[in-house]
Amino acid sequence: MKAIQIVDLSGPESALSLADVAEPDPAHPLTPGEGVTIEVHAAGVSFPELLQTRGQYQLKPPLPFIPGSEVGGIVRSAPATAGVKVGDRVAAFCGLGGFAETAVAPEFFTFPLPAALDFAQGAGLILNYHTAYFALAMRGRLKEGETVLVHGAAGGVGTAALQVARGLGAKTIAVVSSDEKERIAKQAGAEHVVRSDGPWKDEAKEISGGGVDVVLDPVGGDRFTDSLRSLRENGRVIVVGFTGGSIPEVKVNRLLLNNTEIVGAGWGHWAMTHPDACREIGAMLHGMIEAGFVRPIVGQRFPLERASEALQLLERREAVGKVVLDVR
Numbered sequence: 049m050k051a052i053q054i055v056d057l058s059g060p061e062s063a064l065s066l067a068d069v070a071e072p073d074p075a076h077p078l079t080p081g082e083g084v085t086i087e088v089h090a091a092g093v094s095f096p097e098l099l100q101t102r103g104q105y106q107l108k109p110p111l112p113f114i115p116g117s118e119v120g121g122i123v124r125s126a127p128a129t130a131g132v133k134v135g136d137r138v139a140a141f142c143g144l145g146g147f148a149e150t151a152v153a154p155e156f157f158t159f160p161l162p163a164a165l166d167f168a169q170g171a172g173l174i175l176n177y178h179t180a181y182f183a184l185a186m187r188g189r190l191k192e193g194e195t196v197l198v199h200g201a202a203g204g205v206g207t208a209a210l211q212v213a214r215g216l217g218a219k220t221i222a223v224v225s226s227d228e229k230e231r232i233a234k235q236a237g238a239e240h241v242v243r244s245d246g247p248w249k250d251e252a253k254e255i256s257g258g259g260v261d262v263v264l265d266p267v268g269g270d271r272f273t274d275s276l277r278s279l280r281e282n283g284r285v286i287v288v289g290f291t292g293g294s295i296p297e298v299k300v301n302r303l304l305l306n307n308t309e310i311v312g313a314g315w316g317h318w319a320m321t322h323p324d325a326c327r328e329i330g331a332m333l334h335g336m337i338e339a340g341f342v343r344p345i346v347g348q349r350f351p352l353e354r355a356s357e358a359l360q361l362l363e364r365r366e367a368v369g370k371v372v373l374d375v376r
């Protein structure tokens with residue numbers, strides 16, 4: 049089968065190579081037992097793959113390996129215990145191996161793809177939306193009627209967070225850096241959009257009538273202190289990632305003033321070790337898809353062999369919505 053491999057750790061321009069490799073074993077490499085074998089139609093491109101081209105991600109398989117954490121496709125074989133069967137359209141999180149014509153995902157991470165979504169949307173459904181649900185509902189305890197401010201709101205996690213927040217009945221304020229990203233954030237359902245290079249903290253306080261309840265932060269960097277300042281009493285900042293490049297440091301006296309919480313939301317490892325919770329999140333998101341809240345926004349698309357360009361787009365901060373590789 050055709051697959052993209054990471055062959056060295058020289059970065060997205062040169063680390064990827066198209067190869068003809070053997071079909072994967074139905075045993076999933078990261079979980080015990082037989083997985084679901086999937087004919088891949090679309091593969092999602094995400095920040096972890098970019099980090100993997102430099103050996104900077106926590107998962108460091110021996111070289112060469114096939115990256116690609118999530119796919120949309122059709123089931124070719126499945127264990128009897130799986131909730132899907134041969135021929136089903138699915139969205140699946142495989143962790144690794146998605147940039148290929150065939151991939152294997154754990155059964156608890158393979159979900160029927162509702163008719164409302166195409167394969168490319170399926171390839172953007174798990175990493176970002178499961179992370180968004182886990183971060184907002186389970187870690188940040190976002191409730192109906194509360195207001196959430198989402199940084200990096202036109203990105204993969206950001207657009208997912210806007211939609212999941214609305215599915216939870218919350219009000220949304222998106223922070224973005226350009227007109228094009230403002231358009232994407234609105235398409236994702238943001239009620240208000242503010243600019244990262246403007247007085248976003250003051251605008252957020254004004255829009256929310258005194259301060260937001262929750263900040264979801266996949267960006268980090270020097271805006272973190274202003275995120276804390278934008279909260280109302282009992283507010284929560286959810287730490288999701290650091291696309292801004294630097295890891296913020298916090299003077300903890302800021303947490304006393306308004307009874308503030310900073311919570312981490314690390315979905316990946318947690319999800320791999322909590323299969324029942326993954327099924328539960330899948331069911332909650334299924335409900336949000338049926339209700340029309342969740343519609344992954346597909347941005348730029350590339351054929352499989354141009355995966356390098358897709359990763360460079362993420363690096364240049366030019367990705368909007370979910371970047372997808374069309375595999376067949």
Ligand SMILES: NC(=O)c1ccc[n+]([C@@H]2O[C@H](COP(=O)([O-])OP(=O)(O)OC[C@H]3O[C@@H](n4cnc5c(N)ncnc54)[C@H](OP(=O)(O)O)[C@@H]3O)[C@@H](O)[C@H]2O)c1
Nearest residue numbers: 095200203204205224225266288289290291292313314315
């Ligand atoms: N904790 C978890 O379990 C978990 C799960 C999934 C992903 N993540 C992490 O979440 C982060 C976001 O992932 P994503 O897929 O949403 O990425 P993405 O689609 O590339 O979006 C990231 C956003 O970050 C903003 N940004 C600010 N400074 C940036 C810079 N210097 N370079 C690039 N982007 C910059 C950009 O928005 P503006 O230009 O509008 O500022 C961009 O749209 C990553 O760090 C990823 O590893 C964490």
